[in-house]
Amino acid sequence: MxxxxxxxxxxxxxxxxxxxxxxxxxxxxxxxxxxxxxxxxxxxxxxxxxxxxxxxxxxxxxxxxxxxxxxxxxxxxxxxxxxxxxxxxxxxxxxxxxxxxxxxxxxxxxxxILAAVAEHEAHMISERTRVALAAAKARGTILGGARGRAGTCTDLEKARAARTAKANQRALDLATTIRSLQAAGSTSLCSIATGLNARQIAAARGGFWTAAQVRRILNRLQDQTTCEASA
CATH class of the missing domain: 3.40.50.1390 (Resolvase, N-terminal catalytic domain)
Structure with missing residues (x-):
């Protein structure tokens, strides 16, 4: 090299x-x-x-x-x-x-060529997994911990907690980048969104950032700061 x-x-x-x-x-x-x-x-x-x-x-x-x-x-x-x-x-x-x-x-x-081979390998692994699960289902095996029953209140609460934790972590991951943009003069929601897009950081569901998405991230960071201060 x-x-x-x-x-x-x-x-x-x-x-x-x-x-x-x-x-x-x-x-x-x-x-x-x-x-x-x-x-x-x-x-x-x-x-x-x-x-x-x-x-x-x-x-x-x-x-x-x-x-x-x-x-x-x-x-x-x-x-x-x-x-x-x-x-x-x-x-x-x-x-x-x-x-x-x-x-x-x-x-x-x-x-x-190498990327195509790697993609094909990933597809083959997925296909083998699908076939194995179908065979297990044909044998009468119940797939998944909650299959065949409705989610309980506890299940739903765990799911909400998991989504919240993931969103909080995502906000924390973005905090340093957002602070650097603000320090560089990007103080409005739109300018921060533009800065994130310029850095090729995708929004939560992919695609480009908007001012509304930036506002939600900043609110989430503020909520976490408030919770830590009161703990």
Whole structure:
């Protein structure tokens, strides 16, 4: 690998992997081994998200950092980016150079082919899972903990709590970026939304940010601050 400036991007698929370091440490070792004496690692970003999702705030921040520092996005393996050809294509058109340690000399055509293979592999895994579940259902196995019965009040409360926790965490993830935008002069809801869109940070359900969505995030952050102060 040539001398240069690099931003590392790591991805694990589950919260458990993120906490335990399972998979994450192997990715970090691969990148450190590759960069040893052959490049400057400016910073690194870690995402806990399935490879099928394309709304990844940490990847968006990593891409922004690459553009800011004129650095190369470095990943341990190509499938850590995405098992989706369209997503890899869009990434390649984002104006950021990226390299995969497992294929350091891959060209654009090679990367497209490898991404297609990874996407096919993900599809095959999904298909095998679907067939296995169908076979289990045919044998009379009840699938899912709550199948065949209505959700209780406790079930509904747990579901609401899980959604709230996820939304709160999302707001916290965005807090640093929003504060940096505000410090840079983006004080209105619309200007903050524009800044988030410019950093390629997708809204909660994908797509672009609006002033109303920014207001909800700021209100959620304010509620969390109030709760912490009164605790």
């Amino acid at each position: 040539q001398q240069g400036r690099y931003i590392a991007y790591y991805r694990v698929s589950t919260q458990r992997q993120g906490r335990s370091g399972l998979g994450l440490e192997a990715q970090r070792k691969t990148i450190n081994d590759r960069l040893r004496g052959a490049g400057q690692l400016i910073t690194e970003y870690t995402e806990i998200e399935t490879g099928r999702r394309t709304d990844r705030p940490m990847l968006a921040e990593a891409l922004s950092a690459c553009r800011l520092h004129r650095a190369v996005l470095l990943i341990a393996k190509l499938d850590r980016l995405a098992r989706n050809v369209a997503f890899v294509s869009a990434l390649m058109d984002a104006g950021v150079e990226f390299q995969a340690c497992d294929f350091p000399s891959a060209n654009r055509l090679t990367i497209h």
